Amino acid sequence: xxxxxxxxxxxxxxxxxxxxxxxxxxxxxxxxxxxxxxxxxxxxxxxxxxxxxxxxxxxxxxxxxxxxxxxxxxxxxxxxxxxxxxxxxxxxxxxxxxxxxxxxxxxxxxxxxxxxxxxxxxxxxxxxxxxxxxxxxxxxxxxxxxxxxxxxxxxxxxxxxxxxxxxxxxxxxxxxxxxxxxxxxxxxxxxxxxxxxxxxxxxxxxxxxxxxxxxxxxxxxxxxxxxxxxxxxxxxxxxxxxxxxxxxxxxxxxxxxxxxxxxxxxxxxxxxxxxxxxxxxxxxxxxxxxxxxxxxxxxxxxxxxxxxxxxxxxxxxxxxxxxxxxxxxxxxx
Numbered sequence: 026x027x028x029x030x031x032x033x034x035x036x037x038x039x040x041x042x043x044x045x046x047x048x049x050x051x052x053x054x055x056x057x058x059x060x061x062x063x064x065x066x067x068x069x070x071x072x073x074x075x076x077x078x079x080x081x082x083x084x085x086x087x088x089x090x091x092x093x094x095x096x097x098x099x100x101x102x103x104x105x106x107x108x109x110x111x112x113x114x115x116x117x118x119x120x121x122x123x124x125x126x127x128x129x130x131x132x133x134x135x136x137x138x139x140x141x142x143x144x145x146x147x148x149x150x151x152x153x154x155x156x157x158x159x160x161x162x163x164x165x166x167x168x169x170x171x172x173x174x175x176x177x178x179x180x181x182x183x184x185x186x187x188x189x190x191x192x193x194x195x196x197x198x199x200x201x202x203x204x205x206x207x208x209x210x211x212x213x214x215x216x217x218x219x220x221x222x223x224x225x226x227x228x229x230x231x232x233x234x235x236x237x238x239x240x241x242x243x244x245x246x247x248x249x250x251x252x253x254x255x256x257x258x259x260x261x262x263x264x265x266x267x268x269x270x271x272x273x274x275x276x277x278x279x280x281x282x283x284x285x286x287x288x289x290x291x292x293x294x295x296x297x298x299x300x301x302x303x304x305x306x307x308x309x310x311x312x313x314x315x316x317x318x319x320x321x322x323x324x325x326x327x328x329x330x331x332x333x334x335x336x337x338x339x340x341x342x343x344x345x346x347x348x349x350x351x352x353x354x355x356x357x358x
Contacts, residue, residue: 028087030069038062040073042085048073049084058089072096097129098176105171113167113183118159120152125167125183132181134169140185141229143167146212146219186265193265196228200267202259205274210253218249220257220269230267232257239272239279240314241305243298278312279350285311290342291357296332301325304332306340306354315340315352322356331356 028040028048037051038058050058050073065071074095077086104111113132117124122135136145136159145158173182200206208220208230217233237248248271249255257269278285286292286308294306294315304317317340322328332338344353 026073026075027070028073030065030067030071032067033062038065039084040071040087045085047084048087049080049082050087050089054086054088054090061089094129095176097127098174101127101130101171101174101181102176105174108170110168110170111183113169115162115165115167118156118163120156123159123162123167125169127181127183130181131179132183134167134183134185138169138172138182138184138186141211141219143185144212144219146214193228196225197262197265197267199225200228200259200262202262204259205256206259206269207254207256208269210249210251210255213245213249213251215244218245220255223254228267230257230259230269232269232271236260236268236270236272239275239277240307240312241297279347282311282313282345282347286313286342286345286352288342288345292340292342292354293337294340294354295337296334298334299325299328299332304328306338308352309337313352315342315354317354317356 026042026045028042031039031041031047033039036055037049038055040048040050042048050062054076055062061071071089073087073089075085076088080086101111111127113125113127113134115123115134116126116131122133122138125132125134136155143162145155167185169183169185170187171181172184172187173180207223209223210218211221211229212219215234217231218237220230220232222228222230232245232249234242234245237245242248255271256274257271258273259267260270260273261268292311292315293309295309297305297307297314299305301319303319303321306315306317308315317332319325319328322331339357340354341357342352343355345351346353
């Protein structure tokens with residue numbers, strides 16, 4: 026409610042509340058309102074929150090600080106309803122995202138809701154490196170949209186990605202699925218690589234690890250490095266996000282595979298990685314990949330004795346499953 030300031034006496038401030046009588050701010054609330062009361066003048070009108078409609082002395086107990094917080098949350102609610110962008114200051118970071126300040130309110134901006142510009146593009150998902158990247162944002166101002174708000178529980182969740190989504194959606198109207206675009210690799214993470222469009226650097230798409238090569242790779246770093254210039258095919262445009270593919274523009278080694286390799290044939294293969302279920306092998310001549318099942322060795326330890334990662338061995342093609350794009354190999358006894 027609104028009251029008119031009357032006077033300050035012995036760490037108490039008195040207000041005229043009209044037909045409701047006299048209001049008082051004292052004790053802890055007087056201390057909490059020092060910034061407001063410091064420059065207040067007789068006759069000034071101010072918002073206050075009622076804590077007690079009538080105390081032992083007959084006054085209406087008020088809180089100026091609580092009223093300020095309430096007005097702040099009301100303002101945030103209006104931002105949410107209008108879908109407007111809010112300027113927030115990054116005050117801290119944790120493993121899940123950023124701690125932010127929006128006036129008197131405190132909020133949280135999850136990693137998943139960061140824009141591509143601020144998203145921590147960290148190799149291998151290293152949590153320490155992710156934290157280091159997030160800490161670089163502390164002290165910065167970020168524009169974000171409110172996606173969840175509850176004043177009663179002091180819950181405020183924001184999204185930077187949603188804040189820039191409309192602009193990106195507008196920029197993406199000039200592209201369509203199937204387009205071939207030039208770009209620059211702007212970041213590499215354990216799940217894929219980010220590519221910034223050469224003709225429109227504000228647009229950044231993601232190439233998932235499965236779309237980098239026709240073969241299985243352990244890390245995107247094997248085929249993509251920051252600042253590499255590449256061509257990619259647009260696979261999907263949805264909600265301001267772009268999914269891209271590099272392998273769609275590369276020759277598929279499975280084309281006419283029956284002309285390259287046959288069951289029973291002996292082939293040269295480089296051991297890529299040893300798994301609990303077998304060994305992944307890169308076939309030298311065809312560019313295909315095959316797998317030697319763990320049963321061929323009798324156990325993991327025996328497999329490690331017979332095969333060494335990076336070395337080339339002779340294998341025998343046991344089975345080719347075209348529909349699954351799988352080649353089963355056997356070690357040459």
